[in-house]
């Protein structure tokens with residue numbers, strides 16, 4: 001599948017921004033500022049476009065493991081810094097396979113004098129990590145989006161003093177070379193989206209099945225960790241989709257693509273407040289409208305990625321019904337292709353069978369009559385429901401294993 005990778009990365013970053021906004025009350029665009037600063041510093045080292053895209057992507061995603069530890073933090077657990085670094089590194093590697101980004105995020109909290117979490121000294125960790133580290137620290141401590149330009153001389157002084165101790169000498173030099181009034185202005189809340197847009201060079205990539213699977217996993221880690229009640233929703237739908245694709249003898253590429261569409265189908269749910277997702281009682285009209293908007297948001301997030309047309313169509317049609325009564329576009333049977341119908345059926349199967357705030361977990365035997373009834377009413381595809389009955393029956397009410405545990409997925 002040939003896609004515009006920078007657009008996919010931006011889409012994932014946008015999803016992360018939504019989560020950040022949810023958590024902090026407003027999106028800070030922190031990742032975008034780090035990305036813009038790294039692009040400018042990278043240029044002072046003569047980095048080429050490929051190196052810059054790898055660096056800016058890592059910068060954008062350096063805190064991407066956020067959703068994975070929100071839950072732990074909510075439960076009062078302290079998440080260790082090395083773990084945060086490791087998760088972020090793994091996420092970036094999912095997207096940047098084949099690029100040399102070793103250690104870029106893993107070591108973004110190292111200090112030049114070796115007092116960071118991994119004890120690496122200047123020269124023992126890569127330039128990419130040095131640049132992310134200095135940009136990250138300055139932004140966290142000085143809130144660059146609102147910093148008064150009058151404060152610049154003080155800040156420059158501080159950077160000089162910290163060179164060789166906190167920041168590496170070459171990263172300090174690069175930061176001093178680029179941090180002026182214009183740069184500060186470009187990081188302000190009115191311009192940062194534009195600045196970050198320019199920071200990441202556009203690049204196309206032919207991604208193979210293995211990369212598709214890895215991207216899907218990363219997206220699921222972000223989405224499923226949002227709420228206790230969606231924890232395994234996405235991954236179970238992806239696993240079920242993969243199993244159905246196998247049942248229909250799809251080729252490896254289509255198996256991976258439907259897996260990815262399933263992984264992304266509820267990405268718009270990140271914008272739905274937890275209080276609504278986890279509400280035990282009946283939703284009122286307004287709450288229901290907010291929930292319904294999640295498919296529209298999935299559509300908006302995915303539709304601008306070049307090469308993603310079919311993935312977007314399958315993912316964003318999962319609440320459509322054959323008689324046109326679904327949402328968000330109200331498509332009818334003749335506008336719904338097979339994989340869109342398949343994903344819709346699997347989504348219902350999963351939602352009905354999994355534990356929800358308003359109903360307990362249901363077995364296969366309890367789930368299927370609900371789907372057959374919907375098929376009888378002309379809402380979902382009867383043939384697919386019969387196939388689901390056959391394929392999911394052996395699992396009864398157990399969770400489906402990840403494809404590789406089933407022994408057939410491409411190696412990661």
Ligand SMILES: [Fe+2]
Nearest residue numbers: 062063084108
């Ligand atoms: Fe960090």
Ligand SMILES: [Fe+2]
Nearest residue numbers: 030062063136
């Ligand atoms: Fe950060």
Ligand SMILES: [Fe+2]
Nearest residue numbers: 265266294318
């Ligand atoms: Fe949904």
Ligand SMILES: [Fe+2]
Nearest residue numbers: 233265266347
């Ligand atoms: Fe869903």
